[in-house]
Amino acid sequence: MTIYADNAATTKMSPTAIQAMLPYMDETYGNPSSLHSLGQRAAEALWSARETVAACLGGDPKEIYFTSGGSEADNQAILSATAIGAKKGKNHIISTAFEHHAVLHTLEKLKKQGFDIELLSVGERGTVTAGQVAAAIREDTCLVTIMYANNEIGSVLPIAEIGAVCREKGVLFHTDAVQAAGHLHIDVVAQNIDLLSLSAHKFHGPKGIGVLYARRGISLTNVIEGGAQERGKRAGTENIPAIMGMAAALKEAVEHIDENAARVSALRDKLIAGLEQVPHSALNGDPKNRLSGNVNFCFEGIEGESLLLLLDGKGICASSGSACTSGSLDPSHVLLSIGRPHEVAHGSLRLSLCEWNTEGEVDYMLAEIPGIVEYLRNMSPLWKDKVSGKKPFVL
Ligand SMILES: *Cc1c(COP(=O)(O)O)cnc(C)c1O
Numbered sequence: 001m002t003i004y005a006d007n008a009a010t011t012k013m014s015p016t017a018i019q020a021m022l023p024y025m026d027e028t029y030g031n032p033s034s035l036h037s038l039g040q041r042a043a044e045a046l047w048s049a050r051e052t053v054a055a056c057l058g059g060d061p062k063e064i065y066f067t068s069g070g071s072e073a074d075n076q077a078i079l080s081a082t083a084i085g086a087k088k089g090k091n092h093i094i095s096t097a098f099e100h101h102a103v104l105h106t107l108e109k110l111k112k113q114g115f116d117i118e119l120l121s122v123g124e125r126g127t128v129t130a131g132q133v134a135a136a137i138r139e140d141t142c143l144v145t146i147m148y149a150n151n152e153i154g155s156v157l158p159i160a161e162i163g164a165v166c167r168e169k170g171v172l173f174h175t176d177a178v179q180a181a182g183h184l185h186i187d188v189v190a191q192n193i194d195l196l197s198l199s200a201h202k203f204h205g206p207k208g209i210g211v212l213y214a215r216r217g218i219s220l221t222n223v224i225e226g227g228a229q230e231r232g233k234r235a236g237t238e239n240i241p242a243i244m245g246m247a248a249a250l251k252e253a254v255e256h257i258d259e260n261a262a263r264v265s266a267l268r269d270k271l272i273a274g275l276e277q278v279p280h281s282a283l284n285g286d287p288k289n290r291l292s293g294n295v296n297f298c299f300e301g302i303e304g305e306s307l308l309l310l311l312d313g314k315g316i317c318a319s320s321g322s323a324c325t326s327g328s329l330d331p332s333h334v335l336l337s338i339g340r341p342h343e344v345a346h347g348s349l350r351l352s353l354c355e356w357n358t359e360g361e362v363d364y365m366l367a368e369i370p371g372i373v374e375y376l377r378n379m380s381p382l383w384k385d386k387v388s389g390k391k392p393f394v395l
Contacts, residue, residue: 001315003361007202007293008151008179008352009319013245014204020248021206021241032238033229042240049247056254057196057213058187065212065220065230066243070178070199071102072223073212076234077174077195078106078145080214080221082115084172085142092116092141096128097337099147102197103176104333107145116140125286126153126338130161137169144173148180152321152334152350153285154294156184163192172218178202178210179291182253183261188213198250200242204354205249209242260355265292267353267362274366278373280395284335284348293353298340300395301383302347302376310372311349316365319350343382344394 004012024045030038032046050061057064067073078093085091095107097119107117118136120128133144144166149156159175166173174195177186182203188196195218199210212234214220226235253260272283272295280300299307304320311318321332331345340348351365377383385391 003316003357003364005351005353005357005361005365006317006319007354008154008291008350010201010207011204011354012356013206014249014252016252017200017205017245017249021245024241024244028240032240033227042238045244046238046240049243052247052251053211056186056250057181058189059213060216062231063188063213063216065214065234066238067197067210067212067234068208068239069210070100070176070197070202071210073197073199073210074100074102074174074176075106076212076220076223077197077214078103078110078143079223080218081143081145081172081174081195082110083221084219088142090140090142092118092138094118094120094133094136094141094144094146096120096122096146098122098126098150098152098334099145100151100176100178103145103147120146122155122337124339126150126155126284126334127157127286127289128162130158130165133162134165134169137165137171141169141171144171146173146175148175148177148186149184149291150285150334151179152332153296153338154179154291154352155286156180156289156291158289159193160191166194167192182250183257183291183293185257188215194218200246200249203249203253205246206242209239209246211246256355261292264353264355264357267357267359268293268295270359271295271351271353271362271365274362275369278370280393281373282344282395284338284340291352295351295353297349298335298344298395299347299349299373299377300344300393301380301386302373304346304348306376307347307349307372310376311369314368314372316368319352320348321345321350341394 028041030042032043050064054061054064111117148159172194177196178199181198194215196213201207220233224235282298284296335345
């Protein structure tokens with residue numbers, strides 16, 4: 001038996017998405033830039049996918065750029081907005097301390113080039129307010145880049161309010177919506193979003209394909225140079241099968257968005273209520289404004305990696321910190337950003353659910369996890385010191 005509770009890392013593809021890809025691998029395999037009919041049929045499919053994705057986001061098909069995924073879209077959005085800013089002598093960028101590394105590492109690169117990066121603090125609940133953003137915007141601010149929802153702790157940020165502030169002050173607004181797309185309602189027009197990134201493999205689509213939405217009039221900087229694909233802004237023969245799979249997966253997710261959210265959040269709440277019974281534990285992230293599938297806990301006195309291995313032995317696929325940082329000894333920058341001390345941040349567990357998880361799976365996880373936590377604590381010298389009163393409890 002395998003229980004997959006790592007949907008924030010990646011998802012299983014939906015059968016609809018797989019079916020949508022197949023014809024573009026064997027029948028309609030042409031290059032959309034070719035003038036013959038096989039190529040032109042691929043070009044028509046490409047346009048229809050662009051229309052589908054645009055409709056799901058509330059934008060125009062000409063504002064959709066296909067990329068290799070969320071990371072590339074984040075890089076291109078930020079490099080484009082800052083290039084526009086630099087031309088006007090503006091070099092101040094506002095973001096948050098708990099963005100994905102695709103954003104943070106791009107900002108670090110820009111810092112070396114002389115940009116002034118301001119990372120807003122996200123507080124204990126892991127969110128920022130539109131008021132914080134408004135207070136931080138200066139004459140020389142060229143970009144606000146703030147994620148829609150956090151991939152580790154699941155907080156959902158007030159994107160429409162932040163978008164309104166940015167539009168009023170005339171500052172470009174990018175949101176990394178990789179965790180939101182297909183899970184939360186997005187309307188780029190109503191929410192005043194100028195640039196948005198998404199990635200298909202986070203909503204039951206294929207890996208290695210994503211979208212950069214860029215509002216009309218925003219001139220993009222190329223990250224990949226070459227042919228004239230994507231209106232000259234992203235070179236490389238289009239990955240038509242993946243693009244078709246992504247469009248089908250996004251359409252399906254958006255069509256079922258409310259019923260999926262209701263179903264998944266009920267499972268999430270049951271899991272949270274059960275894990276809260278574990279002594280010296282704490283839920284990470286905003287308890288209310290939270291992704292419907294996200295459960296993230298710190299358990300004092302254990303190592304997240306050991307917990308993952310034992311859970312894997314019980315057939316439970318989970319994660320500790322983000323997949324990108326596992327393997328390094330540094331605790332998650334997200335948990336540190338919400339004020340968890342290093343010691344506690346090391347003992348984190350993320351269970352991320354989707355609409356295919358069942359109540360039986362939640363019951364099984366709740367039957368297994370507390371015992372494994374206790375087993376690991378009993379082996380820990382640090383835990384013994386806490387129990388005997390030599391060292392204080394943190395949680
Ligand atoms: C997964 C993820 C990314 C990266 O997307 P890829 O398609 O894997 O490159 C970026 N941002 C967030 C919030 C993510 O969860």
